[in-house]
Amino acid sequence: MTEQEIKTRLAQIWGKLPGQALLTDGKTSLTYQAFIKEVELLTACLAQHKVSSVALLADNSLQWVIVDFACQQLGIALLPLPAFFSKQQIRHSVNTAACQLLITDNPALLCGRLLCGSKGDELGVEQNTITVQRSTHSSLYSSVSTPLSFYRITNESAVAQDNPLPEHTSKVTFTSGTTGAPKGVCLSLEQQWQVALSLKNAVTPMLTDKVKRHLCLLPLSTLLENIAGIYAAMLGGATVVVPTLAELGFNGSSSLNFTALLKQIGRHQPSSLITTPEILKGLTMSAGQGWQVPSNLAFVAVGGARVSSSLISQAQQAGIPAFEGYGLSECASVVSVNNGSEHQSGSAGKPLGHVKVSVAEGEVVVSGNIFLGYAGDRSSWGQTRYATGDIGHIDSQGYLHITGRKKNTLISSFGRNINPEWLESELKAFTGIRQALVFGDSQPYCIAGILPQMMAGQAQVSDEQISAMLAKMNSHLPDYARVKDWFYLDECLFADPELNTANGRVRRKQMTAFLQTQIQRMYRQAS
Structure with a gap:
C-alpha cells in the first residue's frame, strides 16, 4: 500500500463512521476528522525542523499515534524507543539511526535516561525553541497535562553518519537482541501497512461486526501492537483504546500489576x-x-x-478466544496467524497472503515482505528472503509449526535434537510456574530450573506439585525429550542484565554458564 492508498482507504472506511471515535485514551476521544487535524498540526510543526530521522520516547498515548502518522506524512524515519531500554541502548539506537530530533512526553525521563549534555559518550540534546503550535480548534495538545517536548540532538556521532538508513525507511524498530547493542530493523511505510491489510483480510471476515474496539495492552513501541493493534484495527473500522502503561499496570519490561490490567479490560x-x-x-x-x-x-x-498449545486450550475453555500467531520484526511483524475459522492446535496458523514461507534444512525462511535491512549495516540491505533462525515445518494443510530456535537446540548424548523452548513453554503453561529453563546439551536426558509463582515470599506450589506437573508433561513427550529432574531458580537471576536482555529475554548462553555448577551437580547426583 502506498501512502496515497492508505489515506484513501482510511478515508473511505471512516467516512462511513462520522461519529465514531478512531482513538481514545479513556479521557479524550478523537474521531477520524479530529485525528487528521491533530496530525496536520504536528506535521506543520515537524516540517519546520527539516529533519529526516526522529526518535520518540513516550508512553502509550494519543500523542504517540499522532507522531507516528505525522512522520509518515513527511517521509521521516521514526525510531520508537521502548521506555525499558537502558540509557546505553537508547544512545546506541539513536546514534545508529542518526536521529536529529527527539520527541518525548516526559523531559525528566529524557534527562534521566540520556544524561543530557555533551560530555564523554553522552547523547547531547538541547531543547528546541520551536514548540507545538496551538490551533484555534479544540486541540489535543492544549487539553493534556503533558504536551510533547522537542529536542535537537547535537552529538556529532549521532548525525555524522553517511546515510545509515536504507532508502524508503519509514520506521526503525530495535530488537532486544542477545547483547546490549540491539539491531535496528528498517521498514518502509508500504511494508508496515501491507501486514496490517493482510491481517485485516485474514481476521475481519470471520468476525464481521464483532471487532469494534481494540484495547492496546502492549507498549506501542512494540511493532506487533503498532501494526497489528493500531493499523489493522483502523483498517477494520474499530476504535483503538490507548491507556497509559501505568494505567495498565506495567512497571518496566516484565513487572505487571495484574489487578490494574484486569480493571482496564473491564472498563x-x-x-x-x-x-x-x-x-x-x-x-x-x-x-x-x-x-x-x-x-x-x-x-x-x-x-x-x-506459546504452549495447552495454554491456548485452557484459555479457550475459560471463554478467552485466544489464537497463536508468529512473526518477526524483520518481516514487519506478523507472518502467520490462526483465526476463528482456520486454526489448528499447536500451530502458528497459516501464512498471511502477502508472504511466502518455506522451510530449508529445518529452518523457516520468509520472502515477499522482508525488511529493508539493518540500520548502519549496508551488508544487510536489499535482501529478498530472510532465514529466521527458527526451526519449524509446514504441514499438509498449510499450517506453520514453530518448534524452537536453531541456535538454542540441545543435542543429547544420544544424538537427539531437542528444542528447549518447546519444553519450557509446556512447563510455563502450568499454574504456579512463573519461569522455566531446560538444560541437557551433551547429556543423556533433560533437567529443568524452575521459578514458581511467589506471593508474600512464599512459593504457590510445593515440591510434590512441581514433580507431579513434570510427570504429567512427560507422559505426552517422546522419551528423549522428557525432563527427569529439576531444581529451583532464584528470582534475582531474571533481574540481572548480564543474564537477560532489556525486555526480559533470557541470554541462554550466559545463563547456562552461570548455572553450570548447579547443572553439573544435578547430573552427578543422578549418576
Missing part, C-alpha cells in the same frame, strides 16, 4: 486484544478465579514468544 470492554503468553496465562488464571471475561471479546492474538 473498556474490548472486542480484541494482543497479548504475550505470560499475559494470556494471567487472564486464564483470573477467569478460573471468577474474573468475568468481556462478553464481546471476539479475538485475542498471542505472540511475542512461543
Whole structure:
C-alpha cells in the first residue's frame, strides 16, 4: 500500500463512521476528522525542523499515534524507543539511526535516561525553541497535562553518519537482541501497512461486526501492537483504546500489576486484544478465579514468544478466544496467524497472503515482505528472503509449526535434537510456574530450573506439585525429550542484565554458564 492508498482507504472506511471515535485514551476521544487535524498540526510543526530521522520516547498515548502518522506524512524515519531500554541502548539506537530530533512526553525521563549534555559518550540534546503550535480548534495538545517536548540532538556521532538508513525507511524498530547493542530493523511505510491489510483480510471476515474496539495492552513501541493493534484495527473500522502503561499496570519490561490490567479490560470492554503468553496465562488464571471475561471479546492474538498449545486450550475453555500467531520484526511483524475459522492446535496458523514461507534444512525462511535491512549495516540491505533462525515445518494443510530456535537446540548424548523452548513453554503453561529453563546439551536426558509463582515470599506450589506437573508433561513427550529432574531458580537471576536482555529475554548462553555448577551437580547426583 502506498501512502496515497492508505489515506484513501482510511478515508473511505471512516467516512462511513462520522461519529465514531478512531482513538481514545479513556479521557479524550478523537474521531477520524479530529485525528487528521491533530496530525496536520504536528506535521506543520515537524516540517519546520527539516529533519529526516526522529526518535520518540513516550508512553502509550494519543500523542504517540499522532507522531507516528505525522512522520509518515513527511517521509521521516521514526525510531520508537521502548521506555525499558537502558540509557546505553537508547544512545546506541539513536546514534545508529542518526536521529536529529527527539520527541518525548516526559523531559525528566529524557534527562534521566540520556544524561543530557555533551560530555564523554553522552547523547547531547538541547531543547528546541520551536514548540507545538496551538490551533484555534479544540486541540489535543492544549487539553493534556503533558504536551510533547522537542529536542535537537547535537552529538556529532549521532548525525555524522553517511546515510545509515536504507532508502524508503519509514520506521526503525530495535530488537532486544542477545547483547546490549540491539539491531535496528528498517521498514518502509508500504511494508508496515501491507501486514496490517493482510491481517485485516485474514481476521475481519470471520468476525464481521464483532471487532469494534481494540484495547492496546502492549507498549506501542512494540511493532506487533503498532501494526497489528493500531493499523489493522483502523483498517477494520474499530476504535483503538490507548491507556497509559501505568494505567495498565506495567512497571518496566516484565513487572505487571495484574489487578490494574484486569480493571482496564473491564472498563473498556474490548472486542480484541494482543497479548504475550505470560499475559494470556494471567487472564486464564483470573477467569478460573471468577474474573468475568468481556462478553464481546471476539479475538485475542498471542505472540511475542512461543506459546504452549495447552495454554491456548485452557484459555479457550475459560471463554478467552485466544489464537497463536508468529512473526518477526524483520518481516514487519506478523507472518502467520490462526483465526476463528482456520486454526489448528499447536500451530502458528497459516501464512498471511502477502508472504511466502518455506522451510530449508529445518529452518523457516520468509520472502515477499522482508525488511529493508539493518540500520548502519549496508551488508544487510536489499535482501529478498530472510532465514529466521527458527526451526519449524509446514504441514499438509498449510499450517506453520514453530518448534524452537536453531541456535538454542540441545543435542543429547544420544544424538537427539531437542528444542528447549518447546519444553519450557509446556512447563510455563502450568499454574504456579512463573519461569522455566531446560538444560541437557551433551547429556543423556533433560533437567529443568524452575521459578514458581511467589506471593508474600512464599512459593504457590510445593515440591510434590512441581514433580507431579513434570510427570504429567512427560507422559505426552517422546522419551528423549522428557525432563527427569529439576531444581529451583532464584528470582534475582531474571533481574540481572548480564543474564537477560532489556525486555526480559533470557541470554541462554550466559545463563547456562552461570548455572553450570548447579547443572553439573544435578547430573552427578543422578549418576
